[in-house]
Amino acid sequence: xxxxxxxNSSNSYRVWPVFMLSFVRLFYVSIFERALQNYLxxxxxxxxxxxxxxxxxxxxxxxxxxxxGQVITSKLGIRNSLILSxxxxxxxxxxxxLLPEPWFLILCRVLLGLTLGIFxxxxxxxxxxxxQISSVERSKxxxxxxxxxxxIGFISGLLVGFVWAFTWSEYFAMVIxxxxxxxxxxxxxxxxxxSSEPILIEITKFQTEDPISQIxxxxxxxxxxxxxxxxxxxxxxxxxxxxxxxxKSIFIFGYPILLKAFGSPSYLAYLVQxxxxxxxxxxxxxINSMKIYSRKxxxxxGIFVVLIVAFSFxxxxxxxxxxxxxxxxxxxxxxxxGTGMKIMLxxxxxxxxxxxxxxxxxxxxxxxxxxxxxxxxxxxxxxYSIHVxxxxxxxxxxxxxxxLSRNVKREKxx
Numbered sequence: 001x002x003x004x005x006x007x008n009s010s011n012s013y014r015v016w017p018v019f020m021l022s023f024v025r026l027f028y029v030s031i032f033e034r035a036l037q038n039y040l041x042x043x044x045x046x047x048x049x050x051x052x053x054x055x056x057x058x059x060x061x062x063x064x065x066x067x068x069g070q071v072i073t074s075k076l077g078i079r080n081s082l083i084l085s086x087x088x089x090x091x092x093x094x095x096x097x098l099l100p101e102p103w104f105l106i107l108c109r110v111l112l113g114l115t116l117g118i119f120x121x122x123x124x125x126x127x128x129x130x131x132q133i134s135s136v137e138r139s140k141x142x143x144x145x146x147x148x149x150x151x152i153g154f155i156s157g158l159l160v161g162f163v164w165a166f167t168w169s170e171y172f173a174m175v176i177x178x179x180x181x182x183x184x185x186x187x188x189x190x191x192x193x194x195s196s197e198p199i200l201i202e203i204t205k206f207q208t209e210d211p212i213s214q215i216x217x218x219x220x221x222x223x224x225x226x227x228x229x230x231x232x233x234x235x236x237x238x239x240x241x242x243x244x245x246x247x248k249s250i251f252i253f254g255y256p257i258l259l260k261a262f263g264s265p266s267y268l269a270y271l272v273q274x275x276x277x278x279x280x281x282x283x284x285x286x287i288n289s290m291k292i293y294s295r296k297x298x299x300x301x302g303i304f305v306v307l308i309v310a311f312s313f314x315x316x317x318x319x320x321x322x323x324x325x326x327x328x329x330x331x332x333x334x335x336x337x338g339t340g341m342k343i344m345l346x347x348x349x350x351x352x353x354x355x356x357x358x359x360x361x362x363x364x365x366x367x368x369x370x371x372x373x374x375x376x377x378x379x380x381x382x383x384y385s386i387h388v389x390x391x392x393x394x395x396x397x398x399x400x401x402x403x404l405s406r407n408v409k410r411e412k413x414x
Contacts, residue, residue, distance in 0.1 A: 013130050014192040018123055019145055021086065021191075023153035024183045025119070030157030030277075031164070031177035032093060034270055039170040040100065041256060042266040048257060050102055052376020055253060057106040058113035059369030065117015066361040070354065078122045079191045085118040086184035094178050113369075117361065124357035128348035131227075143345070144288055147338075151281040155274055162270035170266070227346035228292055234347050234356065236404050238363055240299060240340035243397045245367020247306050248333055250386045251276065251326055253372045257379050262319040275327030283334015287342070293410045299339040300401060302332035307394030310387040317384075 037055060040046050046054075073081045092112040096105055127146060131139045157177070164173040256269045283302070287295055309329045313322055341360070348356040378385040 013126075013133075014190070015130070015142060015145070017187055017190040017192075018126055019149035020187050021082065021119075021184060022123060022146065022150040024180070024187060025089070026150045026153030027157040027160075028093075028177045028181045028183075030154045030273075031161035031173055032181075034158065034161055034273065035165060035170045035173035035177065036096065036105075038165070038256060038266040038269060039174065042260065043170065044100065046102070047376075048379050049376040052253070052372040052374070054102060054105050054109065055372040055376075056369050057109035058116070059249075059365050059367075060373075061110040061113030061369075062116050062365035063362055063369055065114045065365065066121045066358040067117070068114055069117035069119075069121055070358055072118055073122060073125075077193075078126060079193050081118050082122055082191055083185075083188040085115045085122075086188035088115045089119075089184055090178065090181040093181050097174055097178060113365070117365075121354065121357050121361045124345065124360065125348070125354045128345055128354070128357065131345065131349040132352065140288065143342070144285065147281070147284045147288075151277060151284065154277045155281065158270045158274035158277065162267055162274070165267040165270060227350040229295075229343045229346040230350050231292065232296070232343045232408055233404050234343065236401060237340045237343035237347070237356075238359065239397060239401060239404070240303075240336050241344070241360055241363045242367050243303060243394065244333055244336045244340065245364050246371050246393065247310075247390050249368045249371040250375055250390055251329065253375050254379065254386050255322070255326060258319060258322055258383070261383060264319055268323065272323050272326050276330035276333075279328055279330030280334035280337065283331045283336075284338045285334075287335050287338030293408065295339045295342070296405050296408050298335040300398060300405075302335040303394055303398045303401070305329070305332045306336075307391045307398070310390035310394070313387045314384045 037051065040054065041048075041051050069081065072084070076084065089112065092108050092115065096108045099105075123146070127142060130142055161173050161177070164176065252273060255272055256266065259266065259268055287298060290298060306329060309325055312325060316322075344356050344360045348354065375386045378389070382388075
């Protein structure tokens with residue numbers, strides 16, 4: 001007979017404010033970032049290397065943001081930290097419109113990257129905490145809804161931004177998206193305060209059928225039921241995330257440069273980036289329904305396809321081909337992202353630690369932060385140099401992940 005000692009998870013946390021914050025943040029950011037970069041590159045006509053520094057400033061500071069954010073969170077708590085981040089974000093976003101000088105933009109974006117270090121790690125930390133007090137089904141639903149919230153925000157923002165940029169101007173899109181960023185403030189106050197009650201771990205109690213011993217055997221089911229992905233080494237997650245961030249950064253940063261080189265309009269960048277994000281969402285959704293071993297194969301296949309796509313850019317060199325294939329590469333980026341993030345979240349749950357989410361966000365900052373700086377200089381020398389880098393880097397990462405996951409076999413996971 002099995003008895004269950006499980007908390008009422010439906011009353012222990014409130015999920016919708018976190019999902020709404022993720023949606024609003026990505027909705028306004030997707031418009032503002034694309035509009036700002038297009039305005040600087042196509043209207044003001046700054047150099048690629050300068051654009052690389054401006055694009056990278058926030059992500060570079062985000063490398064240190066999660067570390068600073070952890071210190072702030074230890075003082076204020078998760079709820080108050082998210083409120084603070086939501087207040088600072090609109091202020092720092094709006095100041096970028098006032099003075100579009102490179103040095104001032106870099107300063108604003110460095111500070112904005114630090115506020116992101118308070119925001120995303122705390123969202124991921126909440127997901128891990130919720131997973132500890134949720135059923136497997138509820139945990140999967142939270143993970144899926146979180147992915148949907150920020151992806152749908154990103155996708156819908158890019159579609160709206162395209163309409164505004166096509167109908168009016170990139171500058172108009174920047175101003176309106178900045179106004180929308182103030183929605184973060186009221187939403188953040190709906191986050192539920194952290195409970196001081198200890199987390200109850202689900203225990204399944206088995207009664208042996210031996211009439212002599214009558215021994216009660218208690219088995220902790222937390223890791224087996226809620227965290228099966230910790231069969232992967234954590235390095236598999238971290239290396240996957242660094243490749244995802246680096247390669248996606250190259251595709252997003254490099255596409256407008258290719259548009260300008262081929263004499264195409266800037267607003268196409270909204271549509272292609274939107275399509276890439278839609279396909280990434282498909283990949284994230286698909287990976288969530290896969291079995292443990294299948295996620296390994298999907299992730300490795302995703303990296304292989306990404307490096308093949310980079311090679312095809314050089315081979316064909318046609319802007320319409322590049323536009324279409326950039327959209328479809330999002331599917332494979334989603335497979336890589338979903339596997340890496342799932343491993344990271346389950347390590348955080350199993351170890352009851354936020355260090356995994358912090359490390360994840362630091363790696364994201366490194367990938368998205370350093371890549372455009374190097375890419376900005378590289379494309380001034382050779383237009384497709386960044387795609388050559390993806391090919392070489394992808395082969396190295398693929399071999400490393402195959403080695404790290406050599407013990408993750410089908411028969412061990414079923």
